[in-house]
Amino acid sequence: MLPQLFLDRMKQMLEEEYPAFLNSYEDARYQALRINPSKTDRNRFAEETSFHLQPVPWEANGFYYEKEDQPGKHPYHEAGVYYIQEPSAMAPAAYLDAQPGEKVLDLCAAPGGKSTQIAAAMQGKGLLVSNEIHPARAKILSENMERMGVKNVMVTNESPQTLAGMFTEYFDRIMVDAPCSGEGMFRKNEQACEEWSPENVQICAARQQEILACAASMLRPGGRMVYSTCTFAPEENEGTISRFLEQHPQFHIVPVKKYPGMADGVAAWTKHPAAEIGDTIRLFPHHLHGEGHFVAVLEKEGTVSENYRGYCANGEEKPLAKGEAKAYLAGLQEFLGKIPADDAGRLLLFGEQLYLMPEHMPATRRLHVLRPGLHLGTVKKNRLEPAHALALAISPQEACHSWNLSVDEARAYLAGQTFPAEGEKGWYLITVDGYSLGWGKLAGSVMKNHYPKGLRKLL
Numbered sequence: 001m002l003p004q005l006f007l008d009r010m011k012q013m014l015e016e017e018y019p020a021f022l023n024s025y026e027d028a029r030y031q032a033l034r035i036n037p038s039k040t041d042r043n044r045f046a047e048e049t050s051f052h053l054q055p056v057p058w059e060a061n062g063f064y065y066e067k068e069d070q071p072g073k074h075p076y077h078e079a080g081v082y083y084i085q086e087p088s089a090m091a092p093a094a095y096l097d098a099q100p101g102e103k104v105l106d107l108c109a110a111p112g113g114k115s116t117q118i119a120a121a122m123q124g125k126g127l128l129v130s131n132e133i134h135p136a137r138a139k140i141l142s143e144n145m146e147r148m149g150v151k152n153v154m155v156t157n158e159s160p161q162t163l164a165g166m167f168t169e170y171f172d173r174i175m176v177d178a179p180c181s182g183e184g185m186f187r188k189n190e191q192a193c194e195e196w197s198p199e200n201v202q203i204c205a206a207r208q209q210e211i212l213a214c215a216a217s218m219l220r221p222g223g224r225m226v227y228s229t230c231t232f233a234p235e236e237n238e239g240t241i242s243r244f245l246e247q248h249p250q251f252h253i254v255p256v257k258k259y260p261g262m263a264d265g266v267a268a269w270t271k272h273p274a275a276e277i278g279d280t281i282r283l284f285p286h287h288l289h290g291e292g293h294f295v296a297v298l299e300k301e302g303t304v305s306e307n308y309r310g311y312c313a314n315g316e317e318k319p320l321a322k323g324e325a326k327a328y329l330a331g332l333q334e335f336l337g338k339i340p341a342d343d344a345g346r347l348l349l350f351g352e353q354l355y356l357m358p359e360h361m362p363a364t365r366r367l368h369v370l371r372p373g374l375h376l377g378t379v380k381k382n383r384l385e386p387a388h389a390l391a392l393a394i395s396p397q398e399a400c401h402s403w404n405l406s407v408d409e410a411r412a413y414l415a416g417q418t419f420p421a422e423g424e425k426g427w428y429l430i431t432v433d434g435y436s437l438g439w440g441k442l443a444g445s446v447m448k449n450h451y452p453k454g455l456r457k458l459l
Ligand SMILES: C[S@@+](CC[C@H](N)C(=O)[O-])C[C@H]1O[C@@H](n2cnc3c(N)ncnc32)[C@H](O)[C@@H]1O
Pocket: 089, 107, 108, 109, 110, 111, 112, 113, 114, 115, 132, 133, 134, 137, 159, 160, 177, 178, 179, 180, 207, 211
């Protein structure tokens, strides 16, 4: 049941459009997935798959699918070939327009829809800091980054305030997908509906102001910040952005291309609207194929020189010294083919865990870091055991040995089964139709299953 006070306010806001808005709650919701370009080519995938895909206009890798397709139950999902994401929720990261080689922060990142989308745009180059304040959600975020095979991400579990104390004018781009009252997700998420109240809208708006102030100080001059919510409440959208611009005059709203069905932010819905508030974007379910969302693209005045670095109180993390790294590089060669020279100089030992750091990764001390780059392996009795994350980040050509499975065989592998196999003994990258899934270890004609126990499932 939709809250009456919410409906009253929507009626006041939408006037003659209100019946169409209300009717949209009768329709089935649109479902979509985003193809992972580090694993497959979107055009080839769209042609070859049995899923019924139709493009999402605002995200090149985004496709609507039909209910019967059930992409979440296919082994390709576990292989990170795609990420299931609400179509409107693909708009903010598309507008962030992150580039390979940049330093990007996703401040409110769990479960990782926007972070995995930003990572795709960065093509493994540069530094992505994906942060989530809630520990349990940060863990899910970290697992999703792993599944999508992201190499250049540092996953942190911090408050925006702690990060703002560490980084000053450091990031080229920042995504603020703020916690909000979730009105746009009422159809998807009944809990959001039950927790809604006018008081909570006010609480969310105040929190958004604090988060945005932290983000503002971490963005470099000339940098881009995207603010988004999944609520219709003007206080949290036009209101939050207008107040932010009043307090941060060095920022302005960037006018961006709007796709058919996207509407303008509305000045009349807030008391002291910023001059260009109409350049923000409203997504309504009665105008386009997706749920309710709001997006504002902001830029900070100024320019920086080419070798600009920004300030990080921690400085850069130091990699393992050449001599020490040598033994680990030798260990890696038991399951990885060649290691590029650039990568060999960025190894990091975190307890018994070996990582490949993103370029210029901040030092991890005084930060809660769940993933300082790509997890390569675990040191066990002077040997190196390959990490699950590594399997998902490489192609069969990069592994010493690989073993391909059909979709049905992959289902059995994901459930934890071993299978008969012949070949040289050792570690094998297990793939489904050529897409990496995990590791197996061949000994005595049996491929032992090394798919992580915590992730095993019956699809
Ligand atoms: C809309 S969700 C993020 C969704 C995510 N960007 C995605 O695309 O998958 C907002 C996130 O903000 C987090 N959050 C809650 N309170 C916060 C705060 N005070 N500061 C920063 N983040 C907060 C929530 O835990 C939640 O994960």
